[in-house]
Amino acid sequence: MPGFNLTSSDPSNFILMGIPGLEAAHVWIAIPFCAIYIIGLLGNFTLLFIVSKEQTLHKPMYLLMCMLALTDIGSTSVVPNTLCIFWFNLKGITVGGCLTQVFFLHTVTVMQSAILVTMAFDRYVAICNPLRYSTVLTNTRIMKLGLVGLLRAVLFILPMPLLLNRLQFCANRIIPHTYCEHMAVAKISCGDITVNNIYGLVVACVVTGFDLTLIALSYGLIITTVLRLSSMKAHQKALNTCTTHICVMLTSYTPCLFSYMSHRFGKGIAPQIHIFLANLYVLVPPMLNPIIYGVKTKELRDKVGKYTCRM
Template identity: 50%
Template structure:
């Protein structure tokens, strides 16, 4: 994306500090980070394998989950390799272009994840509020268009960010007090007027993330109204139970993200090591928990997972 050899900064290389104030604990801190990353890779890979191998799961709900699992494989992979190199080998240096590319992928993937969650809310709305037209509305062609729209939006809205930073002089310091290249952490190094960067960053949060949340909230208000009109308690429970996993995923995806964003701008009294640790886990915990939540709460995936791995266990035991 950024092809020039050098950024328009006073420094061609940045230094990532990891977790400020906890440098002596980096080796120990790396253990939970590495464990979370490993689990995220395993469970998301398993979800992808199960959905791909089972034709009965090739329905809209599971196709959106398939997209979410792909996104949740890439998102932690954007930050963990570099973070672990800092924790294990104190390899703090990162070229400015590499830093901007990492920033682009981190923010575009989080934007794509928000879009996927909104699409999944739309899926649940159609399934519960208009079940007779579910198959005719959410065809494979429509799902493909939604997927491309979500990815395109994530790329287009984040694409200007690196260039908005690259145009400004960066002369304060080359030390980024963070474990990865996050937009506001890099903006703090800039000497010039960052009004455009700050306004554009807040615009993304407002026009993309907040709108997605409002769309999700509206979808669930409509779902709740429909569910409460169902004749029996059992029917209401069954209908709403199909949404519980998605609601859990929404909570663990949005709440830490807003905390991290607001802390960067207004949390001057929050200790840096607390903010950096939480913001790092914010990009790692949801990708790990999302497939686990869906596996536990969704009967079809739970049964397919049991069948797939139980059969493999039998095959290996015979050999």
């Protein structure tokens, strides 16, 4: 991300401290972080490469996988800065660079949620209205839904850096985190952060609440349809098409909700635990998602095997 500096000589810059209290272990913590980061990049770029090369995979479901892979790559963009803090003690970051991180990281998070909703809708149409699937969910329509999700993310998140920019930062410009998160930056202000706190909570509740409601509605209709099927084999086949999406939702929403809520209500949670889990949130889902898709999606697994055998 832009704005990362070698030193903190400029008093107007922020200082990212990494994981306070675990400074002595930073070098060792960075090793698994780096390994997870590399595995995640390889998995997501492999997914993007295979789908782009294989014409048979140019379908709505695989386009959604590619969108999720792009957001996963985007969410890990803060990891190189984190590794620089851990290994080289490069802690300075400009105000502009910090606000850019806030905007980009939270935009990607909201965009991921929109993609998961679209995936739930994809599963609903595939199971409840299979004969209309090819007409309801076209590649063009998926791209349009993706653009709507991106526009929604930008509109919701754009006020966050603007609200941070209006705050007064006095002598304390030390952020006890490895990257710039909205509330982590707001908390070091010497001004009133009530508006920031309320807006961040509203965004979390509205976006996540609305998206989870739509996902729950989709799965409610799916379960109703599956229960009407006569054979157990048909039940199992229908539900198997949803397990991948459910696994991805669990890896995405669980740490995200914890990060949002612990900033506001988790006063008893040690800062080290919160920051460590916040880092796992930007590292683990991007690593697991392509693995989950590779294991659970036979067509994709076969294409991976095809290209692996060529090497």
